[in-house]
Amino acid sequence: MTVGFFAAAGAPILHAASNLKIAIIVIKFSTLNITKSAIAAAFIVALAPSIASAGLFDDDEARKAILDLRTKVDAVSTKLDNKLDGKADKSSVLDLANQNEQLRGEIAKLRGQIEVLTNDLANTQRRQQDFYVDLDNRMRKLEPKMMNVDGKEATVEINEQRAYDAALALYKSADYKNAGAAFSAFLVNYPQSAYAGSAQYWMGNSYYAQRDCKNTIVAMQALVKNYPEHPKAPDAMLNISACHIELKDKAGAKKVLENLIKQYPDSEAAQAAKNRIGSLK
Numbered sequence: 001m002t003v004g005f006f007a008a009a010g011a012p013i014l015h016a017a018s019n020l021k022i023a024i025i026v027i028k029f030s031t032l033n034i035t036k037s038a039i040a041a042a043f044i045v046a047l048a049p050s051i052a053s054a055g056l057f058d059d060d061e062a063r064k065a066i067l068d069l070r071t072k073v074d075a076v077s078t079k080l081d082n083k084l085d086g087k088a089d090k091s092s093v094l095d096l097a098n099q100n101e102q103l104r105g106e107i108a109k110l111r112g113q114i115e116v117l118t119n120d121l122a123n124t125q126r127r128q129q130d131f132y133v134d135l136d137n138r139m140r141k142l143e144p145k146m147m148n149v150d151g152k153e154a155t156v157e158i159n160e161q162r163a164y165d166a167a168l169a170l171y172k173s174a175d176y177k178n179a180g181a182a183f184s185a186f187l188v189n190y191p192q193s194a195y196a197g198s199a200q201y202w203m204g205n206s207y208y209a210q211r212d213c214k215n216t217i218v219a220m221q222a223l224v225k226n227y228p229e230h231p232k233a234p235d236a237m238l239n240i241s242a243c244h245i246e247l248k249d250k251a252g253a254k255k256v257l258e259n260l261i262k263q264y265p266d267s268e269a270a271q272a273a274k275n276r277i278g279s280l281k
Contacts, residue, residue: 143158149194151231155194156195160190163186164186164195167183179203180203183203183206184203186199187200197226197232198230201235201236203219204236217244228263237256237263238273241253241273241276244256253280257280258273260273
């Protein structure tokens, strides 16, 4: 009975094997887009008619044939997976290569931008440095300066210096009226200036040049009183005496000359005062 069963079961199994081989060949030369589940389905389709007609069996040969077929199916499936993985790897490598080229392009673009920005930054820093140097120079010009004024060290502001120089320039150009006004304004704006004594003197001289003896006397007396140590104080007293003479006040002129000789005996103005006193007798 066992032999009959084997005879009855052997032919269907062999037929199934033949059908499965055909299925494997079809799978092998397919477009490689199928999966393991498709292979399993082909295997089931190939065996289904034979198994259905043969029924259950436990023959060793039949089991061997099934195991053999299963091994072949697994081998084909593995080979198919490798081919599919190879295609996926190639596709991934191609994508990575494209991305790498894109990244190289982006890096080159960024390097160009960095070079431009670096150049712009260097130019900006250079302009900023030039600006600071220029600003520093301008600020230094505006800062008060230590100067020697009438034999003394003094701090002079830039605007102060400009105002004094402008007034003196008017005097030197013989514009005595405007020069007197400019020196008067200077004394109002800079009463503590190191140039105050000189401004007082040149203001008096501006009046004297206009034959304004009254204002000359007032200006020169202010110089002698407020700045007795000023180098021009002896000369101021000579001018005062000269104005008294012009005003027909010989007594007043003589008194001023005597005070000049007494206060500044070693000055050149004192020697001139001695000579003038003799002419007033």
